[in-house]
Amino acid sequence: MKRLAILTLVALFCLPVWAQTTLEAHPCAITLAWDAIEGASFYDIYLDDAFVVRLSDGETAWRIDGLEGWRDYKVSWAARDVDNKDLDVHIENVTTEGWDGEYVWVNTSDDDNDGRMKELRMKVRTIDDPVYGQYPEISIVTGGVPYRFFPIFDLGQEVAGWIDWDSDTDYGECYRQCAALINTMDINPSDWKLDRVEISPSRVYMAVTSRAMIVFQAHTDSTFEFYENGEGRRCLRYTMGGDDVFRMVAFMNPVDGSPVYVLEEVLG
Structure with a gap:
């Protein structure tokens, strides 16, 4: 929670958003993709303020499955260097689709x-x-x-x-x-x-x-x-x-x- 609070605070100071980031809604799932950030060692992803996964440098896409359909989710992810410092942050809301x-x-x-x-x-x-x-x-x-x-x-x-x-x-x-x-x-x-x-x-x-x-x-x-x-x-x-x-x-x-x-x- 402390890490997420710092992430949100940095975002409020208007760090630049990653170029060419995409976030797409699917039935009961969300996909993320982004351009690699220079100097990043990790990419951390959160869903509704809960930690999901840490990806290593070179991984620039992820799919979050097992969600409910037609629900609003907040997706947060950050690029961090080897010292765990934030290099870039992106926060976005998305509504999943259903299988209807x-x-x-x-x-x-x-x-x-x-x-x-x-x-x-x-x-x-x-x-x-x-x-x-x-x-x-x-x-x-x-x-x-x-x-x-x-x-x-x-x-x-x-x-x-x-x-x-x-x-x-x-x-x-x-x-x-x-x-x-x-x-x-x-x-x-x-x-x-x-x-x-x-x-x-x-x-x-x-x-x-x-x-x-x-x-x-x-x-x-x-x-x-x-x-x-x-x-x-x-x-x-x-x-x-x-x-x-x-x-x-x-x-x-x-x-x-x-x-x-x-x-x-x-x-x-």
């Missing part, structure tokens, strides 16, 4: 699970929950209708035990519609239950167990991870996992045979 939007995976093969998986489309919006924090709400679109798949129940909602396959609730309809996309068999589950969820601003996870004829059980893991690809386009990686029963009935990605679908943001 529509994403799609298009099936380029002839294998489409009897027409049900010609594409996989999802809609995403950022939710700020006062109890559980920020997370992306994900709806799977089928037949032109979005069904909220994550979270399939409201967070904190008390739903105990097994849910009947024919449940007339919103979550019952959602489960039937989404299960139909990846089920390659003519047998539907008799009931299902939610086992576990994990949330964060850029990654969510859900585990479900389903039963057929009360005897056969399948355990399914659904992981949704957001990232930017090399071209800066937002992507959603949907990974299915599970036990042997699940792998026997699930429709895998027909392009590479994997349980992974990469959806790209729909532009425009």
Whole structure:
């Protein structure tokens, strides 16, 4: 804190700002880049007055990940010499972006699970929950209708035990519609239950167990991870996992045979 106080005081006396500095907002992340400062041995970066990292001379870029979307952050960084004296200082406020939007995976093969998986489309919006924090709400679109798949129940909602396959609730309809996309068999589950969820601003996870004829059980893991690809386009990686029963009935990605679908943001 003492170092940061000195940094701020020096800034008030109008030290020159680094030439060609750039600070860019991304979904749940911030990138920084700057020209090297003559005589600098270190570059120290702070976020909301908290120390983030010290970079050595020659490193002139950094990415701060793991942030919340649509939030204001104060970014501070300073060039310091071998004696830890400030050579230059820059302080700037920036608002991150979120993962909100529509994403799609298009099936380029002839294998489409009897027409049900010609594409996989999802809609995403950022939710700020006062109890559980920020997370992306994900709806799977089928037949032109979005069904909220994550979270399939409201967070904190008390739903105990097994849910009947024919449940007339919103979550019952959602489960039937989404299960139909990846089920390659003519047998539907008799009931299902939610086992576990994990949330964060850029990654969510859900585990479900389903039963057929009360005897056969399948355990399914659904992981949704957001990232930017090399071209800066937002992507959603949907990974299915599970036990042997699940792998026997699930429709895998027909392009590479994997349980992974990469959806790209729909532009425009």
